[in-house]
Amino acid sequence: MSDAFQLAHAFTARWEGGLSDHPSDPGGLTKHGVSLRWVQDLARQAREECRRLLRSCDGCTERSTPQCGWYSLDLDMDGDVDADDIRACTRAQAAALFKARFWDRLHCKALPLPLAVTLYDGAVNMGPARAARQLQRAMNVTGEAQLDHYSPIAEDGIMGPRTQELAEALAAAHLDFYAARLSLRLRETFYRDLAARRPSMRVFLAGWRNRARSLAQYLAELERGAA
Known part of the structure; x- marks a missing residue:
């Protein structure tokens, strides 16, 4: 794993x-940040993708390999994806899942370190699309206010070339930590x-805010x- 990801x-x-x-928590049973709802959603998506491609497990060269999107979610390797997989999840398995599903898919390694760290933690905590949109918004506000030459990027949650170009421009102007x-x-x-919208979630507010403030310190x- 890369130094930046680590x-x-x-x-x-x-x-x-640990286990909670x-x-x-709408995610249900969770361990090391890996929730039952999340892995079951990913397993369903993997099955749907195979059906879309008219691909069955019989004869599939990726069956029971790390390249199989469903197999990689069967953490206890018993042939299904359920609560037992969450209970069996190790820290290393959680890190590998997060790297594949968040760090790699959001192209974090192409970003300056402070933006990559902020995006990654936000993706794990809030979901990748929302975290990416927040970062894009922060980059737009920073670029508009402080760059001499600036073109706004779409706040669409897609970390494409335009977003990476603005990130590089902010880093060149020593504004990447500010944007983060x-x-x-x-x-x-x-x-x-x-x-405020969902009173049942208020129990998590203090912890969420502490996490954001701790990340600012990090x-x-x-x-x-x-420096």
């Missing part, structure tokens, strides 16, 4: 603890709004180390 996951892993099954911190402020606003440590 730096990102080192923070995120602090906040994704909080009644207000602004993204965290947007995250806190989202948390407060979510808790970014400050990375910034001092890069």
